[in-house]
Amino acid sequence: MTIHADDLAGRPIVVSGAGSGIGAALAYRAAVEHRMTAVVADVDAARAEQVAAAITGAGGKAQALAVDVSDPASVDALRARALDAYGAPALLVCNAGVEMTGAVWEIEPRDWQRVQAINVNGAFLMARAFLPAMLQTEQPGHVLCTSSIGGISIGAGQSAYLVSKHAIRVFAQTLAADLEAADARIGVSILLPGAVRTRIFDDAASTGSAGAEEMRSALASHLANDGITPEQVAEIAFAGVLEGRRWIHTHPEMSEQVLSEHLADLTAGVR
């Protein structure tokens, strides 16, 4: 199921975590390049307002709405306001996510649960909120879920995050299977970014151990020094969606490497 540029223009896009980074760039590109109406949804209302103002300042249409994607009532309130104002979205972007560093045995249960609640449950709650209206319109639609290259790889010191990114990746795959089984005109793409220059590690939690703090600041510097820009990610993401790609890789060589390592690890000892 491939959505075309003509199916986007004039229709709404709802982006979670759109107050910053990748979500902000996706909302901006949708509104300014593709002439969509962007619902800029974020738990940080001030950030969302700034992004919506930048979009309208550039001649696009946008509205900032506050949402906590981990809270079912908050997501339902977002759905009611967005559907009332603009109708069913052509594009739904489940993007809100938070990082956390620290070894498994250092993590407090509430911190683990918060990461899963935002990164995984948030995507589920957004999808279940908006898909009934998207299915009802019978117009083509698309769901983009932001996983990560961390959704296809394994590493030390980021267990809570990596588990959540694998989970949202599998969630998106199972959502695609459900939509195909229902013969829906709604496609699904999974965004797997490598390093992107955003504030995710400035806002990230850590277990507070020296190792976890060191890793958080090393990863923040890595994104600042080596990351591609959120605008580059948005360009790659829209090209991928319009080509009907299931998998959208921003760093394909790195993806290829981690996938071959992962496959070798998974299949070791099968025979």
Ligand SMILES: NC(=O)c1ccc[n+]([C@@H]2O[C@H](COP(=O)([O-])OP(=O)(O)OC[C@H]3O[C@@H](n4cnc5c(N)ncnc54)[C@H](O)[C@@H]3O)[C@@H](O)[C@H]2O)c1
């Ligand atoms: N930056 C990277 O290198 C990178 C790499 C791979 C994947 N990602 C993924 O990209 C997505 C966006 O991250 P980013 O790097 O743009 O980060 P960011 O911190 O710049 O933006 C994330 C936004 O999500 C919002 N948010 C946090 N909790 C929320 C909640 N409960 N409800 C609604 N909004 C909430 C934040 O306020 C923030 O504005 C995340 O899912 C992240 O895992 C980022």
